[in-house]
Amino acid sequence: MSNNTNGVIATPKIEKVIYTGKTHTTGGREGFSKSSDGHLDIELTSPGAKGNGTNPEQLLAAGWSACFIGAIGIAANKAKVKLPEDFYVDTEVDLGVTGVEYLLQARLNVHLPGIDKDVAQMLVDTAHKTCPYSKALHGNIDITTNLI
Numbered sequence: 001m002s003n004n005t006n007g008v009i010a011t012p013k014i015e016k017v018i019y020t021g022k023t024h025t026t027g028g029r030e031g032f033s034k035s036s037d038g039h040l041d042i043e044l045t046s047p048g049a050k051g052n053g054t055n056p057e058q059l060l061a062a063g064w065s066a067c068f069i070g071a072i073g074i075a076a077n078k079a080k081v082k083l084p085e086d087f088y089v090d091t092e093v094d095l096g097v098t099g100v101e102y103l104l105q106a107r108l109n110v111h112l113p114g115i116d117k118d119v120a121q122m123l124v125d126t127a128h129k130t131c132p133y134s135k136a137l138h139g140n141i142d143i144t145t146n147l148i
Helices: 056-079 117-130 132-137
Strands: 023-026 032-035 041-043 088-098 101-111 142-147
Touching (some): 056 117, 117 132, 117 142
Parallel strands (some): 101 142
Antiparallel strands (some): 032 041, 088 101
């Protein structure tokens, strides 16, 4: 992020769009969502509700995990670290309330078996600084990264 002449922190602007995900959603948490290309076509339900649907918190966790794995891969390539085939990220997104405000918080639990703990931590820290989801949410929700 950069400062403009008024000392206000400006959000970086995208210079080249790589991809745009488009969805059409109806009914909110008790509705349906479908992507413009038809690859995503899901029923939505509130957390804990009966039915076969998923909820926005699960969708955020899935997308963020996938992006974070990619960011770890980029960090590992730059550091010349070979990643184990069985590494994974378990992401937990909590929906909660404080007073009358609804809030989110999250944990990224990263499993990098066979990698030195300091090296693994460096990869996680670098990924958290470069993953677009992490950057978008950092400072807006409470986020914890854990090596497991």
